[in-house]
Amino acid sequence: MNLLDQIKARAKANPQTIVLPESEDERTIKAAEAIIKEGIAKVTLLGNVDTVKTSAASLGVSLDGIGIVDPATTDKMTEYAEKLAEIRKSKGMTADEAKALLLNPLYFGAMMVKLGEADGMVAGAINTTGDVLRPALQIIKTSPGISTVSSCFVMIMPTAEYGQEGVMIFADCAVNPNPNAEQMAEIAYASAQSAKSIANITEPKVGMLSFSTKGSAKHELVSKVQEATKIAKERYADLVVDGEFQADAAIVAKVGASKAPGSEVAGKCNVLVFPDLQAGNIGYKLVQRLAGAEAIGPVLQGIAKPVNDLSRGCSVEDIVNVTAITVCQAQATK
Numbered sequence: 001m002n003l004l005d006q007i008k009a010r011a012k013a014n015p016q017t018i019v020l021p022e023s024e025d026e027r028t029i030k031a032a033e034a035i036i037k038e039g040i041a042k043v044t045l046l047g048n049v050d051t052v053k054t055s056a057a058s059l060g061v062s063l064d065g066i067g068i069v070d071p072a073t074t075d076k077m078t079e080y081a082e083k084l085a086e087i088r089k090s091k092g093m094t095a096d097e098a099k100a101l102l103l104n105p106l107y108f109g110a111m112m113v114k115l116g117e118a119d120g121m122v123a124g125a126i127n128t129t130g131d132v133l134r135p136a137l138q139i140i141k142t143s144p145g146i147s148t149v150s151s152c153f154v155m156i157m158p159t160a161e162y163g164q165e166g167v168m169i170f171a172d173c174a175v176n177p178n179p180n181a182e183q184m185a186e187i188a189y190a191s192a193q194s195a196k197s198i199a200n201i202t203e204p205k206v207g208m209l210s211f212s213t214k215g216s217a218k219h220e221l222v223s224k225v226q227e228a229t230k231i232a233k234e235r236y237a238d239l240v241v242d243g244e245f246q247a248d249a250a251i252v253a254k255v256g257a258s259k260a261p262g263s264e265v266a267g268k269c270n271v272l273v274f275p276d277l278q279a280g281n282i283g284y285k286l287v288q289r290l291a292g293a294e295a296i297g298p299v300l301q302g303i304a305k306p307v308n309d310l311s312r313g314c315s316v317e318d319i320v321n322v323t324a325i326t327v328c329q330a331q332a333t334k
């Protein structure tokens with residue numbers, strides 16, 4: 001069974017309720033039907049009931065078994081608004097302001113997850129990552145002990161040459177524009193956890209990426225990655241991590257041996273931590289598009305309850321896959 005089939009099988013064993021707030025998006029409506037048909041999750045769509053029904057009919061999609069909640073008419077609005085105002089009290093939010101915000105399905109969906117009316121949320125097919133992340137960060141917040149929420153992509157290569165039989169984790173490709181060394185170290189640790197829990201990578205080997213390998217270049221950007229590697233090694237005794245590595249030294253055995261002799265990780269990395277979001281986001285999209293890798297994510301790491309983003313370039317299948325991962329994360333939080 002390949003990794004995606006394993007993830008889906010885990011999801012199907014105990015389907016959770018996932019809210020999909022982007023019912024105006026055709027791919028989301030089609031994905032909702034596929035998710036229900038495959039038994040991966042229970043689905044709640046957010047939006048005007050008649051509009052959703054009309055769109056589904058025009059797409060030939062059955063809405064059987066799919067819940068639809070309209071934030072504009074729900075009798076839960078007053079309760080949600082009061083609770084959101086309480087959560088954002090320190091920011092001076094009033095119940096009226098909360099009500100206005102909750103008309104935005106991304107805020108309403110995050111509130112459903114916060115209050116346990118849904119077990120997770122998947123969005124980002126028509127909204128930017130920043131717009132998906134803000135309600136999650138403001139309402140659901142970080143898991144205990146975590147200060148930096150980050151993200152990873154599960155990258156499934158077309159061949160088994162790299163990573164664990166072609167499966168790798170790339171991080172952070174979606175959240176932190178310019179993580180400092182401490183944050184990069186935290187991202188490394190979170191990504192190794194995701195490698196194990198989501199991608200079934202048995203021995204995560206984390207490479208901290210740069211344009212330099214073991215001091216081959218001197219620059220403040222390189223120093224940050226060196227510092228992050230030092231922090232990660234000191235702070236997380238069980239983490240198998242090394243750097244700084246150029247990408248070839250991280251994943252190609254021969255190049256790793258020649259550029260970073262003595263490193264146990266060089267040339268064998270299956271978790272790649274990028275130095276900033278420019279590198280991470282560009283890097284994953286190039287591998288996805290040029291190498292034909294399947295890129296599943298961005299999966300959020302360090303958030304108290306599962307919320308996951310999508311690329312606006314996603315397919316119906318991508319939404320189904322990220323929903324399956326979200327179900328598995330929700331199972332693990334119970």
Ligand SMILES: CC(C)(COP(=O)(O)OP(=O)(O)OC[C@H]1O[C@@H](n2cnc3c(N)ncnc32)[C@H](O)[C@@H]1OP(=O)(O)O)[C@@H](O)C(=O)NCCC(=O)NCCS
Pocket residue numbers: 129130131133134137138142147148149150173174175176177281298
């Ligand atoms: C994530 C992001 C939206 C946060 O934006 P921001 O301007 O810091 O947003 P806000 O200031 O409104 O932050 C919202 C809350 O989240 C918190 N926060 C922001 N980033 C955080 C992080 N990485 N981890 C934990 N909390 C975070 C803030 O402290 C704030 O908390 P508070 O409102 O309770 O005080 C922003 O960093 C971003 O846009 N990142 C890039 C996304 C992107 O474009 N990716 C590329 C495509 S995938």
Ligand SMILES: CC(=O)OP(=O)(O)O
Pocket residue numbers: 124127128129173174281297298310311312313
């Ligand atoms: C993850 C990502 O890059 O999202 P988008 O393509 O929507 O900006």
